[in-house]
Structure formats: C-alpha cells, structure tokens
Amino acid sequence: MLANPLEFASTWPAVVARFSADAQMVSQIKSVYGAAPSQANLSDALATYQRSLPEPSRFDRFLRGDASAITADERLGYEKFKSYGCVACHQGVNVGGNMFQRLGALGNYFADRGTPETRLDQGRFNVTRRESDRHVFKVPSLRNVALTAPYFHDGSVPTLEAAVAAMFKYQLGRPAPEADKRLIVQFLRTLTAQSLEKTGNKP
C-alpha cells in the first residue's frame, strides 16, 4: 500500500531507505524484528498497525471533523455520554477496554438482580483471587455495541436501552431522564463500524 504510487507516491526501496535513515526507527524495528528495516518487516509492521486501528465508524468520521457524519440527536447523545460520566469508564480510542471496574460501583447490582450469583459473576476475582476484585470486570469497548446484544458479562441484559439504564443506576448512581438515555443509545449506535452497518440489525 505504501508502495502504491497512487496512494503514497513511493516505492519499497525508497520507503526502506527512509526508515533506514532514521536511527530511532531502525533500533525500534530491530528490537521487534531482530533485523534492519526491509520490505518484508516494514509491510508486516504496517499490517499490524492497521489491524490495531479500530474499524472506522460514523462517530470516528465525526471526530475527524465531518460534522454531518452523525445526526443532531446522536451528537446530543454524545454530549450526554460525556457529561453524565459514562466516559469515565468507557473511554479512549476504543470507548472502553482500558480499565477494570466493579459492576455496581454505586449500587449493589447483583443484590438487585435477584438471581443467585454465579462463578462468572465473580469477574476478575477468578483470576487474581483478590477480594477487592470480586465483581470487577474489564470495562468493555462500546464499539459495535449495537450489534453485540445481549449485554454484560453473562449476557443477561437483552437490550441496549436496558444496559444503559443499568449503567446509570449502578455505575453512575444517578437518575436521568428517559430522553437522555434514548439520546445516549442513539449515540451508541454511531459506534458501529461502517463496514458492519448495512448487515447490522438496526432496531
């Protein structure tokens, strides 16, 4: 792709030469591939990088400056998502996935749920055996969340609306108007990768 003259106006030898000229690049590539920059290891590095990037969604386009990528309501939902503090946990590039949190940080989720606790419900405790890690889960990334129902670690929450409502109650510990919740749900739908959007089951 780098070598495609239409895209980058470059050729592999030129690319390899450019990388080889940068001492820091060379040492980084060496540390990973154990060899000097070459077409083989550079193209591998490029592929890896591309894989690590989330597939772009409408929201990503919005963030990059395309104001028309999302609707006014969806944008409002984004503002609510931020101002209510969902973003404290669902954050970063992947809108989540970079920390662990107790399910029920501000309320007793499992007591209110009414069903007996399972091993699965113990979360990270199963791994660390630390009492403080009981009911602690990795905050999931909300990318493509509209497509991944049912929700939560045990798939006990059938709809996005219910998941968002639970989040308000147990993770934020605050009430919110139904309208705001709907807006947030609308926003969450903008996180679906565009390549999946057509096939996705839009409710």
Next chain:
Amino acid sequence: MRAPRMKRVLTWLSASLLVMALVALLVFLERKSHGIVPQARTDLIAGLLTLREINAQLDVDVLRSRNGLNNNYDPLQGGYAAAAQLGEKLETDIVAAGLEVPDALSQLRASFEQKFADIDDFKAANAIRLNSLRYLPTLVGTLEQNPQVSASLRIQANRVAAGLFRTNLLIDADASATRQELAEIMKAVEGLPPETELAQLLQGFQTHSETILRQSAQEIELLATLAAVPVSARIDALEAVLEQDFARREAVAARYGNFLAIYSGLLLLVLFYIGVRLVRLYGQLARINLALNDANEHLEQHVEERTRDLNNALAELKASEAHLIQSEKMASLGQMVAGVAHEINTPLGYVHGIVELLRDMIGSAFTPYYERSRALLERLNNPESAAALETMDASLLAELKPALDNGLYGLDQIREIVLNLKNFSRLDRGQHTLMRVEESIDSALMLAKNLTKHRKIIKHYSDTTPQIYCAPSQINQVMLNLITNAVQATREEDGTVTINTRMKDENTVAVKISDNGTGIPEEVVGKIFDPFFTTKEIGKGTGLGLSIAYKIITQHQGSIRVFSKPGIGTVFSIELPVDSSVPQQEEASAVPDDDMLLLEDD
C-alpha cells in the same frame, strides 16, 4: 605400496588437524577478546534510561489522573505497553551483548507488573471518584432548589461539597470534618420517609460523598503503594548488575586480548620461520630445476659429443689397427723382398760377370783358335775350308757380340730392379735418414712401371730441393699410393700424371701429384682419408692407401691435401718439413692458388 599411502594420509590428516586446532584457538581467543560491543552497551543503557522515563511518565500520568487533568487513561495504558515491550527488548539486548540475563531484570519486570496492577486499581478508584465529584455540584444545586431543604442543611451540603473538592486538590487534606458534617446531614435524612424526593436526593448526596471520600482514601493509599513499588530501585539494581557484568566482561576480554596478542605473536613467529624455510627450499628447488633444465638442454649435445668422440676413437682405433696391419704387412713384405733381392743379387753378380767375360772374350779368346784353325786349314791347304772358316768366323762374331751385349743390358736392368726393391723395402723403416723426395718418387715410379706403362708421366723436379730427414720407406709408400691412385683415376687413352717438386720455403718441400682423371665428387671428398673408404671394386682397393698416407705425412709433421674437380682432375699436395725432428707449425700449409690454376691448365 599400501603402507606409505596410509602413512601419507595420516600425516596429512594430523597436519590439517593441527592447523585446524591452531586456527580454532585463534578464533576462540579472538572471540573471547571482544569486550561488550559498544552498540549493545549503549543500547542497554539507553533502554534503561527509557524505562526510567516511562516509569517517571507513569507517575506523572497517575498524578494527572488523580487530579482529573488527563482526559482518559490511554497514556497510562500506553506506558504499560511501552514498559512491557522494553522489558522484553532489554532481555534480547542483554543476550545479544553476550551477558547472562540477571535476576535483576525479572525483578524489575515483576516490579513493573506490580505497578501496572496498582495503577489499574488506581484508575478504577479514580474514575469513580471523579465521576462522583463531577456530579456533586449538580446534586448540591438540586438540593438548594428543593424548598424542603433548610438553610442550615444547604450550608452544610455546600460545606461538605467544598471539603470534598479540597480533598481532590490536596491529597493530604483532612477529611474528618467533612465526614462529621456529612454524618450530621444524614441524621436529617433518618426522619424522612425513604420514598420522598428529598430523602432520595440526600441519599444520593451521601452515596456520592462517601464514594468520593472512600475512593479518595483508596487512591491516596494506592499512591503510597505505587510510590513504594521499587521500580526505580530495581532499575538502579539492574544497571549496577549490568555495569558489573560489563566490567567483568571487559576484564576477561582484556585478559584474552593479552593471550591473543601473545598467541598471534607466536603464530607469526612460526609462520615467519616456515616462510623462511619455504623461501630457502624454493631457492634450492629453483637451483636444482635450473641445473636439471640445463642438463636436459645439453644432454643431447653431450650425447652427440660423446658419440662423436666415441666414433672418432673407434675410427682412430680402426685406422691405427689397419695401419699396424699394413705396416706389419709391409715390414714382412720388405723383409722378404730384401731377402729375395739379396739372394738374387749374388747369383746375378756371377751371371753378370760371366756374360761380361764371355762378351769380352769372344774376340781374344777365339782368335788363337781361329788362327790355329786357319793355319791348320792352310796347312791342310784346304782353301775352300779356309774360306768357309773365314766367313763362319766373321758371321759368328757378328751375331754373338750384340746378343751378349743385350743380355748384359737385361742383367743390368735386373740389377737395378733388385736395387730398387732393396731400396724400397729398406729395413730401416722406422729409422730416419736423409733422402730427397725425388728419389722416393722415382722408386715409386719404378715399382709402378707396369701400371704407368700407358700413362703420360710428366716430372717437374726442382733442382734445389734438399735431402729431407725422413723415414724413406714410409715416404716411398705414400708416393707409390698417390701415383697408383692417380693412374687408376685416369684413362689409358689420355691419362697424364704430372709430378712437381719445389721448395715452398726454406724449410718445406712441396710435392704435387696431379692427374686429369675422374676427380672426386664433392660429397665424398671429405671421406677419402678415412680408413676403408674406397670407391673401387672389392678386392681392388682396400681404402687404406690415403689413410696411411695421411698418417705418415702427419707423423712427419707435414700436411697432405686434396683439390679436386669432378671431370677435370685431382691434385694431391704434400708438404714435408726439411727437418721433421723440429716441430712445425701445423697451419703453415695454406692452399696455394696455383693448385687450382694447375688443374684448369690441364
């Protein structure tokens, strides 16, 4: 056959093993004498430095998160990845530098893991606290707007909120007052029915306030734990260990470097020695080669020379043998001839004397008888008989005298021949006496008389040639052979043999025997002096004549040469020193120009 090959193979094998061992030792020492590759060392130190930076950045990011200055925890997350990656890179770098991976590294990585775990906990606490803290103003605002809320409660709620915000700004802020005030607010809730809006509001206020206090405390605790994670110390420890390893490695390398220097010095000496020996060997080889080449080149020449020498020796041997035989033959022939001549000489003397006597006596001895007969007849008076006696007497005398004279002439001739025979075969062969060459030529001509009968013999004798000191019989032999050859080469009809004598100079007599015969073809002229070379029929010629002549003349310090033109004639030229007892200069005999003229004249 087999054993030497085995031995050679073994020698080769052990030699190459030795060389391989020497080289291996060299390579080993060379490897060992390398210190840490400077690049590896700087890489390691740089890696450690980066780890320190990452560690410091983590601390900074933790504090920024604590105060809500970071938007999200991605920087912390990135720090994890970078540190983990660096930890692995450090390990490969250490291995690449040829060092053992020290425990300090795994300890360092463990401490990082610990730190990451603590940071995870911190993030969890921090996120919730910040959310609650952010919600707090909203909560207070809602409380203030509620008509059921008393002024004092409002003030209390505001004070609690302020206290909570202080805890956010100052880590070590004392939260006990805030806690007390919160407890007092909550006492007011106790009286309220839980379903009322105010009760729920206050309940939320309490929950969030407590959450903030709890999480804040936890955060502070975690900050302390984090600070206690000995990442920095572990990095120091690792660096110290590595520095120690570097130093040790350098020391070892230096020691091996010394070994290497000594070893390569020794190897160089050995190589130098081998080189010198090789050069010497090559020198020898080159010399031998040169000699061999030379020998090779000259071998043929040598062989040729040898062959020529041998041939010459053989020819000489044959010649001298033939010469000996001829001499012996001649000697015995001479003896016989001399004996016969002697034997003949004595009776010849009688016969000669008698015939002479007879001739002389015819007149006087017969006269008395004649007179007496005539007187008798006259007495008898027989005039007829007397007259007859007279005529008889006259005719008898007239016939008898010339006959006797002829007889005497013949006897004289016989005497001459016998004399010549005696002369020719003188028993003094080896003995040298004085003799004129003309004498020798004459005796030869004499002996060859029968042969020369039908040839014209022209003699041009010099008057001034002195007697020369020589072996006469030998010189005779030479002359006889040359004359014989000349006669044999010419035809009866017009054969002419010319013999010249002259003084070449005061010490040299020159004889030239020329003929107008067949001449000698150019291709054989070089061989005629060889013994046994003859063109004549078997039985007629032995091919010895000229070779003996050559031998004799050279023995007399003289020279014999031939000039010939086929179809015109041949000249044999002999030069003899007057006194052959005095050594002569060999080359005194240059070809006289008149030889050829002479041939042309004929």
